[in-house]
Amino acid sequence: MDNLEHELNTHCLxxxxxPPHSLIATDPLYxxxxxxxxxxxxxxxxxxxxxxxxxxxxxxxNVLLQLEEQxxxxxxxxxxxxxxxxxxxxxxxxxxxxxxxxxxxxxxxDRRQVHLLLTDQGRTVAPLVRRVWQQVQQIAFQNVSIxxxxxxxxxxxxxxxxxxxx
Amino acid sequence: MDNLEHELNTHCLxxxxxPPHSLIATDPLYxxxxxxxxxxxxxxxxxxxxxxxxxxxxxxxNVLLQLEEQxxxxxxxxxxxxxxxxxxxxxxxxxxxxxxxxxxxxxxxDRRQVHLLLTDQGRTVAPLVRRVWQQVQQIAFQNVSIxxxxxxxxxxxxxxxxxxxx
DNA sequence: TATTGTTATACTCTATAACTATA
DNA sequence: TATAGTTATAGAGTATAACAATA
Numbered sequence: 001m002d003n004l005e006h007e008l009n010t011h012c013l014x015x016x017x018x019p020p021h022s023l024i025a026t027d028p029l030y031x032x033x034x035x036x037x038x039x040x041x042x043x044x045x046x047x048x049x050x051x052x053x054x055x056x057x058x059x060x061x062n063v064l065l066q067l068e069e070q071x072x073x074x075x076x077x078x079x080x081x082x083x084x085x086x087x088x089x090x091x092x093x094x095x096x097x098x099x100x101x102x103x104x105x106x107x108x109x110d111r112r113q114v115h116l117l118l119t120d121q122g123r124t125v126a127p128l129v130r131r132v133w134q135q136v137q138q139i140a141f142q143n144v145s146i147x148x149x150x151x152x153x154x155x156x157x158x159x160x161x162x163x164x165x166x
Numbered sequence: 167m168d169n170l171e172h173e174l175n176t177h178c179l180x181x182x183x184x185p186p187h188s189l190i191a192t193d194p195l196y197x198x199x200x201x202x203x204x205x206x207x208x209x210x211x212x213x214x215x216x217x218x219x220x221x222x223x224x225x226x227x228n229v230l231l232q233l234e235e236q237x238x239x240x241x242x243x244x245x246x247x248x249x250x251x252x253x254x255x256x257x258x259x260x261x262x263x264x265x266x267x268x269x270x271x272x273x274x275x276d277r278r279q280v281h282l283l284l285t286d287q288g289r290t291v292a293p294l295v296r297r298v299w300q301q302v303q304q305i306a307f308q309n310v311s312i313x314x315x316x317x318x319x320x321x322x323x324x325x326x327x328x329x330x331x332x
Numbered sequence: 333t334a335t336t337g338t339t340a341t342a343c344t345c346t347a348t349a350a351c352t353a354t355a
Numbered sequence: 356t357a358t359a360g361t362t363a364t365a366g367a368g369t370a371t372a373a374c375a376a377t378a
Binding site: 029031032033035042139144155160163 | 302322326330
């Protein structure tokens with residue numbers, strides 16, 4: 001165990017001063033993120049059900065919104081924008097296709113590529129889903145000022161960059 | 167589809183003014199949370215490995231830290247503090263016990279209850295794990311001011327409360 | 333009957349590796 | 356050989372429901 005202690009001090013901690021107590025005593029930040037993220041997904045999913053929007057996986061709804069911003073993307077590009085692996089996207093696209101909101105279309109000039117297209121129904125539903133998500137954000141942001149939210153987004157972006165660096 | 171539109175307007179949106187464009191055009195907030203949370207877990211897990219800490223599930227490490235704050239909790243109380251279901255806790259406790267960091271002990275006066283106790287090894291390892299998590303937070307917070315972080319925590323707390331209300 | 337904890341099961345999100353079909 | 360997409364598989368995190376033991 002002494003080795004472990006030594007290892008930790010040598011390789012891990014030497015460059016990091018002790019953080020202020022207030023930041024660490026309670027509530028690891030990751031817990032707050034987990035809780036907020038889970039609550040967000042729960043609310044969005046039940047709001048979609050309440051509004052009669054098609055029952056979609058949370059991930060599929062996200063793909064739908066990406067597609068609404070730009071239609072006809074290839075699957076690889078869609079996966080990149082959703083920040084998930086190609087293989088993770090397949091099931092979500094299947095979900096959208098099953099719900100009749102999008103269709104795959106193979107690219108004739110490069111038959112390896114598949115584009116995803118909104119159907120008419122998809123074009124109708126996407127804005128509704130977007131509004132439901134906005135509504136959940138509205139609920140989340142009750143009694144929080146715009147400035148605080150924008151500031152938080154900036155901080156989140158910094159944290160994201162820091163954690164993904166190297 | 168008209169029904170859907172009508173339903174949405176009637177039951178879901180009437181109370182919510184349109185949010186400012188900057189909040190919604192890009193990047194749903196949930197994506198940022200997902201990304202930060204995943205990055206946090208990834209970094210913490212690889213930092214634990216680098217430092218020779220026992221290989222624990224992220225969730226088990228969390229239980230360990232709760233237990234360090236108060237030893238000998240019942241499993242139900244631990245689950246409550248970790249904000250997970252009783253049934254979800256079982257595997258995490260198994261994980262800790264397998265690693266030799268904690269042991270279950272049945273309460274003699276109410277034999278339904280099981281308390282979880284840190285072992286000597288658990289008492290040694292817990293502060294190291296805590297420091298690894300702190301280190302990850304330090305990485306996350308590079309070039310972010312204390313004030314911004316504290317402010318973000320407050321906003322997160324409001325959001326959490328708002329989303330879980332009702 | 334109610335409570336504590338476990339088991340069985342399932343769902344979501346995600347990834348890696350192996351595969352098919354193109355290029 | 357390299358790329359686009361799919362399939363098979365697995366692992367982590369979570370929940371619900373049924374259950375056993377105990378109160």
